Amino acid sequence: xxxxDRRFAALKAAGRTGLIPFVTAGDxxxxxxxxxxxxxxxxxxxxxxxxxxxxxxxxxxPVIQHASERALDKGVGIGDVLDWVAAFRQRDSDTPxxxxxYLNPIEIHGYARFAAEAVRAGVDGVLVVDCPLEESAVLAPxxxxxxxxxxxxxxxxxxxRLSMLCDAAEGFLYYVSFAGITGAARLSTTDIxxxxxxxxxxxxxxxxxxxxxxxxxxxKAIAGFADxxxxxxxxxxxxxxxxxxxxxxxxxxxFLRPVREALDAH
Amino acid sequence: xxxxxxxHAFPDVHGRFGQFGGSYVAETLMAxxxxxxxxxxxxxxxxxxxxxxxxxxxxxxxRPSPVYFAERLTRHVGGARILxxxxxxxxTGAHKINxxxxxxxxxxxxxxxxxxxxxxxxxxGVASATVAARLGLKCVVYMGATDxxxxxxxxxxxxxxxxxxxxxxxxSKTLKxxxxxxxxxxxxxxxxxxxxxxxxxxxxxxxxxxxxxxxxVGREARAQMLxxxxxxxxxxxxxxxxxxxxxxxFHAFLNxxxxxxxxxxxxxxxxxxxxxxxxxxxxxxxxLHGNRTYVLCDDNGxxxxxxxxxxxxxxxxxxxxxxxxxDAGRAEYVGVTxxxxxxxxxxxxxxxxxxAALESSHAVAQAIKLAREYPSDGIVLCNLSGRGDKxxxxxxxxxxxxx
Numbered sequence: 280x281x282x283x284d285r286r287f288a289a290l291k292a293a294g295r296t297g298l299i300p301f302v303t304a305g306d307x308x309x310x311x312x313x314x315x316x317x318x319x320x321x322x323x324x325x326x327x328x329x330x331x332x333x334x335x336x337x338x339x340x341p342v343i344q345h346a347s348e349r350a351l352d353k354g355v356g357i358g359d360v361l362d363w364v365a366a367f368r369q370r371d372s373d374t375p376x377x378x379x380x381y382l383n384p385i386e387i388h389g390y391a392r393f394a395a396e397a398v399r400a401g402v403d404g405v406l407v408v409d410c411p412l413e414e415s416a417v418l419a420p421x422x423x424x425x426x427x428x429x430x431x432x433x434x435x436x437x438x439x440r441l442s443m444l445c446d447a448a449e450g451f452l453y454y455v456s457f458a459g460i461t462g463a464a465r466l467s468t469t470d471i472x473x474x475x476x477x478x479x480x481x482x483x484x485x486x487x488x489x490x491x492x493x494x495x496x497x498x499k500a501i502a503g504f505a506d507x508x509x510x511x512x513x514x515x516x517x518x519x520x521x522x523x524x525x526x527x528x529x530x531x532x533x534f535l536r537p538v539r540e541a542l543d544a545h
Numbered sequence: 546x547x548x549x550x551x552x553h554a555f556p557d558v559h560g561r562f563g564q565f566g567g568s569y570v571a572e573t574l575m576a577x578x579x580x581x582x583x584x585x586x587x588x589x590x591x592x593x594x595x596x597x598x599x600x601x602x603x604x605x606x607x608r609p610s611p612v613y614f615a616e617r618l619t620r621h622v623g624g625a626r627i628l629x630x631x632x633x634x635x636x637t638g639a640h641k642i643n644x645x646x647x648x649x650x651x652x653x654x655x656x657x658x659x660x661x662x663x664x665x666x667x668x669x670g671v672a673s674a675t676v677a678a679r680l681g682l683k684c685v686v687y688m689g690a691t692d693x694x695x696x697x698x699x700x701x702x703x704x705x706x707x708x709x710x711x712x713x714x715x716x717s718k719t720l721k722x723x724x725x726x727x728x729x730x731x732x733x734x735x736x737x738x739x740x741x742x743x744x745x746x747x748x749x750x751x752x753x754x755x756x757x758x759x760x761x762v763g764r765e766a767r768a769q770m771l772x773x774x775x776x777x778x779x780x781x782x783x784x785x786x787x788x789x790x791x792x793x794x795f796h797a798f799l800n801x802x803x804x805x806x807x808x809x810x811x812x813x814x815x816x817x818x819x820x821x822x823x824x825x826x827x828x829x830x831x832x833l834h835g836n837r838t839y840v841l842c843d844d845n846g847x848x849x850x851x852x853x854x855x856x857x858x859x860x861x862x863x864x865x866x867x868x869x870x871x872d873a874g875r876a877e878y879v880g881v882t883x884x885x886x887x888x889x890x891x892x893x894x895x896x897x898x899x900x901a902a903l904e905s906s907h908a909v910a911q912a913i914k915l916a917r918e919y920p921s922d923g924i925v926l927c928n929l930s931g932r933g934d935k936x937x938x939x940x941x942x943x944x945x946x947x948x
Contacts, residue, residue, distance in 0.1 A: 333846070333847065334842075334847040334848040335716065335721060335722075335725055335833060335834070335848050336725070337570075337571070337725050337728045337729070337834070338570075338573070338728075338729075340729070341715075344715055345715075348715070348716070351847060356844075356845035356847075357845055358845075383831045383832045383833060383840065383842060383847075383848070384846030384847070385846070386830075386832055386846065387829075387831060387842060387844065387845070387846035388845075408571050409569045409571060409832065409835070410569060411568065411570065411571075411572060411575055413559065413568060414567050414568065414569055430572075431571065432572060433572045433573045433575075435573060435576035435577070435735070436572060436575065437576055437579065440575065440576075444572075455572065455573060
């Protein structure tokens with residue numbers, strides 16, 4: 280059984296809302312990525328979303344875009360990201376890892392090669408931001424090797440398309456809580472609640488809600504109606520400039536633990 | 546690739562030109578793109594819309610543009626006749642207006658009140674600001690900070706036309722980064738905003754729509770050739786950055802198999818130096834800005850920074866239809882260096898009294914090379930896509946002249 284499926288089954292059994300932090304691989308420091316991943320787990324992460332840096336992150340806001348640029352400036356490539364996941368797996372064989380990024384790095388690496396290396400490293404799922412379902416025939420080698428293709432749905436998604444996405448969903452369905460780039464600040468929870476309830480009723484996989492979740496309060500508001508909450512930009516922002524593994528772990532704990540507690544108190 | 550019978554049958558309903566094109570975008574863009582596709586596919590069949598567009602092209606843009614026999618240039622080169630399709634004579638000075646007039650009409654039909662655009666050299670930004678002013682639409686233009694520096698005149702022109710120019714400081718601070726930023730704006734403000742993409746790239750339906758609006762260039766040229774010369778040219782050439790003026794000229798001729806087609810990409814300081822923008826000649830298939838096409842990237846799939854003396858060709862991707870034509874063997878794509886383009890610029894100025902845009906000077910340089918390959922009764926038809934007034938400062942600076 281894929282780790283993502285196992286984790287969501289366990290969350291459901293325990294009646295808990297999942298916490299999915301996103302960090303950009305290689306930011307703030309390539310040498311501390313593995314320590315950062317462990318710190319996320321220690322602060323309550325249920326699934327880790329690891330961003331694969333890309334030169335042209337069209338769907339990301341300034342925070343993740345700059346994190347991507349910083350990582351690229353330090354020479355981070357897709358091979359490094361896979362190596363870090365493999366190193367993380369030496370101490371953690373349970374926490375699911377989803378790579379989030381754009382298609383071109385995978386295409387250039389080679390789909391079959393990437394699939395084999397990702398599975399070997401211990402990756403569980405892939406969210407390719409610029410590869411909608413209609414274009415995802417190219418990702419067949421990834422799905423065939425057992426990686427879950429995480430799909431996105433948005434408030435703007437038309438009803439017929441939404442049911443198509445809900446049918447095809449595997450691992451979890453990532454619902455972006457408003458039409459915008461990552462890290463922007465608009466969020467009407469009542470509006471999201473109704474839409475997510477609709478998506479959850481249809482989806483063949485758990486539903487994680489993200490984009491615009493900034494702190495314990497906004498996470499808690501979502502916890503009531505989502506299977507999991509994704510936190511990205513707000514976390515990446517807090518990690519900027521952290522100089523050592525200890526400082527990174529400290530900042531992660533300071534930010535993520537209140538979120539974890541808020542979700543569990545729900 | 547199987548033999549292509551009808552090149553006008555592309556793209557398919559998914560916006561694919563063979564393996565190229567498509568819609569590689571985030572989920573949040575799927576609905577706006579579907580809305581645009583639906584509206585555009587309806588409008589392109591609508592006689593009233595077509596008549597409206599034709600009126601604007603005639604009375605506002607100033608079409609048709611002439612096909613001009615560059616006789617002294619031809620004599621100087623000593624080969625086939627060089628004919629110039631004079632898109633530089635359009636309102637605003639380039640082919641870009643063909644597209645923005647069309648897209649602005651689509652925007653108005655869709656009830657959008659705000660126009661956004663990305664621009665490299667500034668020509669598309671000016672053309673967008675122009676049509677926005679004319680239709681009374683708000684206009685925001687994203688432009689790389691580097692390009693703003695080297696195209697000050699066009700920045701000021703956009704401001705005079707009432708547009709807001711937003712400098713983009715991410716990445717390489719050029720056209721590709723401006724495109725990323727415009728996409729972000731569109732995702733966030735899609736309810737009232739229409740994104741006018743300036744070239745035949747981006748997700749479906751843009752490569753189709755921008756090509757349709759520029760295809761007037763080739764349709765006119767083909768008719769002008771038959772009328773004035775009683776035959777089609779031996780070879781066509783045009784410069785290729787994103788490729789909108791080139792596909793505009795080429796499209797009407799794609800099924801005329803005897804007409805050779807050559808695209809001129811920016812070879813910058815030479816392809817071997819790595820400082821160039823020749824995606825087709827030196828790149829590989831990949832995915833950028835919403836479509837599968839040839840891109841310039843490293844082995845990690847990161848898009849690489851490009852170089853060209855002309856900002857309008859300084860782009861690491863290319864329209865998917867060009868990628869398709871290359872792989873189908875229907876068109877050839879070759880590199881023209883900065884130096885060759887500048888030499889052609891001066892030669893055209895001195896022999897014909899025409900200051901060509903630096904982008905178009907790449908096509909002129911290629912036309913000169915091609916003319917030498919054909920006998921004197923041969924015909925090379927070159928798209929002179931824009932005028933060079935905007936480049937005068939760049940050329941002066943490069944040649945150490947104070948103006």
